[in-house]
Amino acid sequence: MNHIEAAPSQLSAKTELYNLMLAQIESVFENERDFIANLANCAALIYNTLPDLNWAGFYILRGNDLVLGPFQGKPACVRIPLGKGVCGTSAQQRATIVVDDVNQFPGHIVCDSASLSEIVVPIINDGQLIGVLDVDSPILQRFNREDAAALEAIVESLIRLTDIP
Numbered sequence: 344m345n346h347i348e349a350a351p352s353q354l355s356a357k358t359e360l361y362n363l364m365l366a367q368i369e370s371v372f373e374n375e376r377d378f379i380a381n382l383a384n385c386a387a388l389i390y391n392t393l394p395d396l397n398w399a400g401f402y403i404l405r406g407n408d409l410v411l412g413p414f415q416g417k418p419a420c421v422r423i424p425l426g427k428g429v430c431g432t433s434a435q436q437r438a439t440i441v442v443d444d445v446n447q448f449p450g451h452i453v454c455d456s457a458s459l460s461e462i463v464v465p466i467i468n469d470g471q472l473i474g475v476l477d478v479d480s481p482i483l484q485r486f487n488r489e490d491a492a493a494l495e496a497i498v499e500s501l502i503r504l505t506d507i508p
Contacts, residue, residue, distance in 0.1 A: 361493035364392045368497060372504040381505045383413035385497065389478060390415030397457055398479040402430050404472050409434055412474060420454040428452035430475050433463035437472060439491045443484040455479065462486040464494045468507045 371384045382401045390399035400414020402423060409423040409430055420428075426435040428451055433440045442461045445451045458479035466473040476498055480486065 355489070357489055358493070360392065361489075361496075364388055365493070365497055365500060367392070369500055369504065372500070376504065376506040378505055378508055379413060381501060385476075385501055386413050386415050389476075389494075389497070393478070395480050395482045395485055396478060397481045398455060398477070401466075401474055401476055402434075403474040404434065409474060414477075416479070417455050420452055423452060429461050429463050430477050433465050434472055434475050437465050437467060439464045439495060441486045441488070441491055443486075445479075457481045459483045460485040462490055462494060464491070464498050466498055466502065468502050473502075473507055 368385055368388055371388070372381050375381060386400045390396055393399075396416075398414065398416030398419065400416065400419065401412035402409035403412045404410075404425075407425050409425070411419055411421045423431045425431050429440055429442055429445065429448055430452075432450075440461075440463050442448045442451075445458055445461050448461075458481060460480045460483055462478050464476040466475060476494060478486070478490075478494065
């Protein structure tokens with residue numbers, strides 16, 4: 344199992360929470376490799392474990408668009424072109440993006456006006472973009488590098504323990 348990097352005596356409460364969640368995700372995925380089932384459980388675990396979220400879920404690459412996949416939260420935008428909004432930009436750049444204030448992000452796509460900050464992690468398997476993990480918060484500056492590292496580790500476990508179509 345992956346653990347979030349930190350000196351053992353200096354584990355923050357956030358790091359401990361992420362390590363617990365990563366262990367739960369790996370346990371849930373242990374005997375299930377179905378892509379959709381694992382995305383659904385992963386979204387539910389993130390949404391119900393991390394504080395101060397109003398949306399957590401996945402967008403799956405279909406052609407040149409990201410299409411809504413399993414999620415927790417209010418209904419969301421169904422289709423996002425690559426390069427558009429935070430999700431499309433993360434997918435196109437193949438890089439995690441942390442946005443302190445979504446209203447300051449050029450081209451931000453508003454799915455829920457309550458979302459104020461966002462983090463998006465691309466899902467890349469064997470060099471192929473599969474989609475993105477998108478997590479939103481109604482609190483400005485909710486996410487930081489610690490969140491990015493932890494969510495990247497969760498995506499790595501998802502890729503390793505799931506049959507990607």
